[in-house]
Amino acid sequence: MNVLITGGAGFIGSHLCDYLITDHNVTALDNLSLGRKSNIEHLFHKENFKFIEADMNNSSMMDEVFAIGKFDRIYHLAANSDIAQSHAKPSIDFKNTFLTTYNLLECMKNHNVKEIIFASSSAIYGETQGPIDEDYGPLKPISHYGAAKLSSEGFITSFVKNYEMQAWILRFPNVVGERTTHGVIFDFINKLRKDNTALEVLGDGEQYKPYLYVKDLVKAIILVSETTSEPVNIYNVGVNSRTKVRDIAKFVIRAMQLNSKIEYTGNTIGWVGDVPQFSYNLSKINKLGWKAQVTSDEAVQKSINYILQNKL
Ligand SMILES: NC(=O)c1ccc[n+]([C@@H]2O[C@H](COP(=O)([O-])OP(=O)(O)OC[C@H]3O[C@@H](n4cnc5c(N)ncnc54)[C@H](O)[C@@H]3O)[C@@H](O)[C@H]2O)c1
Numbered sequence: 428m429n430v431l432i433t434g435g436a437g438f439i440g441s442h443l444c445d446y447l448i449t450d451h452n453v454t455a456l457d458n459l460s461l462g463r464k465s466n467i468e469h470l471f472h473k474e475n476f477k478f479i480e481a482d483m484n485n486s487s488m489m490d491e492v493f494a495i496g497k498f499d500r501i502y503h504l505a506a507n508s509d510i511a512q513s514h515a516k517p518s519i520d521f522k523n524t525f526l527t528t529y530n531l532l533e534c535m536k537n538h539n540v541k542e543i544i545f546a547s548s549s550a551i552y553g554e555t556q557g558p559i560d561e562d563y564g565p566l567k568p569i570s571h572y573g574a575a576k577l578s579s580e581g582f583i584t585s586f587v588k589n590y591e592m593q594a595w596i597l598r599f600p601n602v603v604g605e606r607t608t609h610g611v612i613f614d615f616i617n618k619l620r621k622d623n624t625a626l627e628v629l630g631d632g633e634q635y636k637p638y639l640y641v642k643d644l645v646k647a648i649i650l651v652s653e654t655t656s657e658p659v660n661i662y663n664v665g666v667n668s669r670t671k672v673r674d675i676a677k678f679v680i681r682a683m684q685l686n687s688k689i690e691y692t693g694n695t696i697g698w699v700g701d702v703p704q705f706s707y708n709l710s711k712i713n714k715l716g717w718k719a720q721v722t723s724d725e726a727v728q729k730s731i732n733y734i735l736q737n738k739l
Pocket residue numbers: 433434435436437438439440456457458459460461462463481482483484503504505506507508522523527546547548549598599600601602603608
């Protein structure tokens with residue numbers, strides 16, 4: 428198959444490139460706004476790998492990419508992944524999280540490409556109580572990022588119905604591991620590199636969420652897309668355990684061999700749009716035979732070690 432991975436130079440996209448390169452012709456497309464060439468450089472010598480630096484909001488460029496690529500399937504991961512940033516500038520999510528999806532769907536329609544795998548997010552659910560399954564509603568995202576993901580899901584399902592496409596929508600939780608580019612672990616390490624006497628933690632540290640290891644996620648994406656065949660296939664992907672932000676702070680301080688004080692800013696949320704607590708009901712994906720192998724705490728620690736060892 429000829430596959431296109433949008434956001435292919437990003438954290439998760441680059442792991443998907445590594446996996447799919449074994450038996451597909453892979454094109455990775457990225458504007459490098461958040462991704463890094465170094466994530467995929469090790470694939471450049473392969474005949475069945477191609478990297479295109481392009482912005483998905485450049486329609487004529489995308490049209491050319493599709494005309495040449497003759498894609499059978501699209502893995503759509505390009506998005507703004509910095510949720511906190513779009514509080515100040517919502518247009519970031521409108522353009523990079525929503526419009527990238529819409530432009531992609533137009534291209535797929537125009538070039539008769541039928542299959543899309545979409546990286547959605549737990550952020551579409553908003554503030555919730557208890558383990559949530561895929562049918563939870565009404566959906567009331569509280570971040571612009573969550574709103575852009577939910578709107579993207581809506582257009583994907585309408586394109587599926589109108590143009591006989593097929594979609595796999597996977598709602599990721601927080602994902603961590605090697606090549607991570609952003610998020611709470613990154614922020615803590617960077618703060619401590621600047622001042623290791625004290626670590627400021629946004630919120631009260633009680634934020635409690637599942638952190639999924641990236642290689643477990645890639646296996647879930649492949650399994651769901653290969654074993655389900657509804658016109659629209661929607662799955663929560665996650666890990667049953669969770670990690671508190673106050674524990675992440677302790678893990679980071681210990682891994683950096685410091686004695687820093689932890690200072691909490693005190694609210695229940697880290698920033699406007701932050702969902703402080705959530706957990707998934709994973710029975711739908713578990714029934715397919717998938718379960719995360721790495722616990723949330725282990726995944727966080729792998730991520731910390733990777734950032735420190737690679738001096739990112
Ligand atoms: N990492 C997580 O915790 C997490 C959680 C839920 C959902 N997701 C979703 O998974 C996908 C991958 O996330 P990630 O963590 O690898 O983030 P990432 O930032 O590393 O990857 C996203 C990539 O998209 C690229 N991109 C952004 N706008 C673009 C545009 N207009 N044109 C072309 N490329 C563009 C960026 O340069 C980046 O390389 C995203 O859709 C994200 O929303 C991630």
